[in-house]
Amino acid sequence: MDRYNFDLDQELLKELAEEFDPLNFVKGLRLNEPKDVEDARASFERYGTHLAIKGIKKGEERPDRIYEVMKEAIEKTGKMNFPLIPQKYIEIAYLSIQPIRRLWILSNNDRVFSYRLNECTIYHAIEKGYGEQKAKKMVCKYLCFAIIREIFSHFGFNVDTFLDANMASHGKCQFRIECEKRDKFKYMCFYS
Numbered sequence: 001m002d003r004y005n006f007d008l009d010q011e012l013l014k015e016l017a018e019e020f021d022p023l024n025f026v027k028g029l030r031l032n033e034p035k036d037v038e039d040a041r042a043s044f045e046r047y048g049t050h051l052a053i054k055g056i057k058k059g060e061e062r063p064d065r066i067y068e069v070m071k072e073a074i075e076k077t078g079k080m081n082f083p084l085i086p087q088k089y090i091e092i093a094y095l096s097i098q099p100i101r102r103l104w105i106l107s108n109n110d111r112v113f114s115y116r117l118n119e120c121t122i123y124h125a126i127e128k129g130y131g132e133q134k135a136k137k138m139v140c141k142y143l144c145f146a147i148i149r150e151i152f153s154h155f156g157f158n159v160d161t162f163l164d165a166n167m168a169s170h171g172k173c174q175f176r177i178e179c180e181k182r183d184k185f186k187y188m189c190f191y192s
Contacts, residue, residue, distance in 0.1 A: 008092060009062045016058065016096035020051045026125040031134045041142045048093075048146030055092040056154055082157055082179060083113030089151045090115065097121060106174070114164070114176040123167040136168040148177055 025047055030036045059067075067088055074081050091103045099119050107114040122143065127135035141163055152159045158180040165174035 008064055008095065012058050012062055013092065013096045016051065016055060016092070019054065020047070020097055022097045022121045023125055026122055026129060029126075029130075031126065031130040031139075037134055037137050037139050040139050044140060044142040045146040048143040049150045051093050051097065052089065052147045052150035052154070055096065056089050056151065059089055059092050080110065081155075082110060083108055083177065085155050086151045086157065087113060089154075090147065093147045093151070107176070110179075112176060112178050114174065116165070116172055116174045117167075118172050120167055120173060123173075138166050138168050141166065141173070144173065144175060148175065152177065 025043075029040050029043060031040055063071075070084055070088075074084065087105070087108065094100065094103050094117065098117065098121055100117070104116040104118065105114075106116055120140070122140045123135055123138075126140060144163075145161055148159070148161050159177045160180055162176040162178070163173065164176050165172055167173055
């Protein structure tokens with residue numbers, strides 16, 4: 001009987017954690033002036049985009065058994081490509097840079113994927129290094145938006161992304177990704 005590994009490759013997560021160390025990233029930011037906070041948006045977007053690209057590359061090189069079975073099922077049925085394939089890479093990105101053991105999935109269906117982060121290394125590092133007021137600007141959300149945008153677009157999905165709760169106001173970040181709504185009743189996930 002074949003022995004399968006059903007978990008994400010821990011070595012992959014470790015490699016990404018070292019390469020994309022969030023504390024080193026935050027230390028390299030300049031957030032001392034109000035203008036700096038807004039200018040940091042591009043840095044957060046680059047960091048998130050590069051993390052997503054590298055996570056996809058490494059994840060495709062070292063697939064786990066769950067991913068292989070999931071892809072086989074999607075090929076056979078033609079269903080649930082959204083959001084199951086991107087979800088794996090969202091999890092890889094967050095598990096490599098956040099102090100969490102799992103990503104809290106709130107919704108996962110053919111129109112909506114949502115998840116919650118109860119902790120955020122980057123938000124707290126900004127708060128500690130630059131002060132509560134700088135952290136409350138939530139410029140770090142652009143990192144998460146970049147991760148989402150890169151991963152979903154890589155797999156050919158048209159999505160709208162929403163931040164339904166944030167660390168500054170709610171003590172958690174909650175993201176909702178929806179297939180692009182074409183009209184009141186029709187959703188379109190794939191690029192046309």
